[in-house]
Amino acid sequence: MAEVAIALRGVSKCFHCYDRPIDRLQELFFPKVRRSRPFWALQDLDLEVTRGQTLGVIGQNGSGKSTLLQIVAGTLTPTAGEVKVGGRISALLELGSGFNPEFTGRQNVFFNGRLLGLHAAEIEAKFDDIAAFADIGDFIEQPVKTYSSGMFVRLAFAVAVNVDPEILIVDEALAVGDVLFQRKCFRKIEELSEQGVTILFVSHDLNSVLNLCDRAIVLHGGRKIQDGKPHPVTLAYSTLMAEQEAAARNVALQHQVAQAHGNAVSESRVGIGGAELQTVELLNAQGQPVQTVQTGESLRVRSHIVFHSAVARPIAGFKIKTLNGIAVVGQSTYESPKPLPPIAADTALTVEFDWPCYLAPGNYTVTAGVSEATEDGRILPLDRRRDVLPLTVMGPLGAYGLLALPIHLDYQLARRRCESACRGS
DSSP, X not given: OOOEEEEEEEEEEEEEEOSSHHHHHHHHHOTTSOOOEEEEEEEEEEEEEETTOEEEEEOOTTSSHHHHHHHHHTSSOOSEEEEEEOSOEEEEOSTTTTOOTTSBHHHHHHHHXXXXXXXXXXXXXXXXXXXXXXXXXXXXXXXXXXXXXXXXXXXXXXXXXXXXXXXXXXXXXXXGSOHHHHHHHHHHHHHHHHTTOEEEEEOSOHHHHHHHOSEEEEXXXXXXXXXXXXXXXXXXXXXHHHHHHHHHXXXXXXXXXXXXXXXXXXOEEEEOSSEEEEEEEEEOTTSOXXXXXXXXXEEEEEEEEEESSOBSSEEEEEEEEETTSOEEEEEESTTSSSOOOOBOSSEEEEEEEXXXXXXXXXXXXXXXXXXXXXXXXXXXXXXXXXXXXXXXXEOSOOOSSSBOOOOOOOOOOOOXXXXXXXXXX
């Protein structure tokens, strides 16, 4: 059996909230009179993470994600339950944690390294790698209180990943970095994962979770409500968000999950009603239904929609996703040259999206949906059929990614006479 790196049993964490600062003082002097309100950030959480696993933790703000990571990192003590962690932990939690703003970047590198249990000689040996990864130049000799948030996270991440961690914890801090540095960080996380480092990764970017993680959990109200492969877990989280949107509008959310067979991806259907995607078809250039195509073929996604209620700002769209849930192709009528007009109740609509299939050979799924745009800019799912159809792409075109675009290649050869021969002639 795989070795367990992190184990939580019945872990709960309670914070006490006070309406006024004086209430805290009064409760200190009169402990029998409770003036605080308990807030349970985590409730009876059981979790095991095996060594070498990359676990994505997703959930809304206030769901308990940061509390969980701080308890694993040892910066918070649980109110109840047991926590066992095996291995050196390196944590990149909230921006600024573990850094003294009066110290220079260099001093903070050594300060953090000592906190992580490294000797001064070990930190000295790693300092050049840390400085090169952070890439903040001479600012490493300046107090970190003069740093921008981007420089701060550069140095903090550089320290976290270059101290030979056995467990790496990253809590949304990468969101403040620039695009190139984020890509650099993701490459480093992938490299550490390949080396067998256990990683806990918190992000609101579901695509990052799908790309980086081999397992994910959803926290809601301090409880773990979903645990498994990233694709179904992110779908469950999206459904949770749709449920809350429906509750805010005082309507019921409809949710169905089809039975999966073998390793096939099952259809998941969610919506608040008002419109129904009766059929979704994948057609070739001759209008014939297909599931297997050659790279470069023309495809059409056709949706037949029935509106049971009037919709002022309807949207129809589709996505093509990998089996891991990463969207690679998609389009909708929202802000398109052909937006849908207001649609009355008891109206049927057929929408067709034609596109050249330059996907790399592999297996994909088709998702289609009909939504409503509200005046305040929200998108309400009326009916979404996620992973409703399979798509297999075959073909001779090779690709170094998810697309196999036709790329023109040309080269020229020229024989050069040696310099000595030229002088002798």
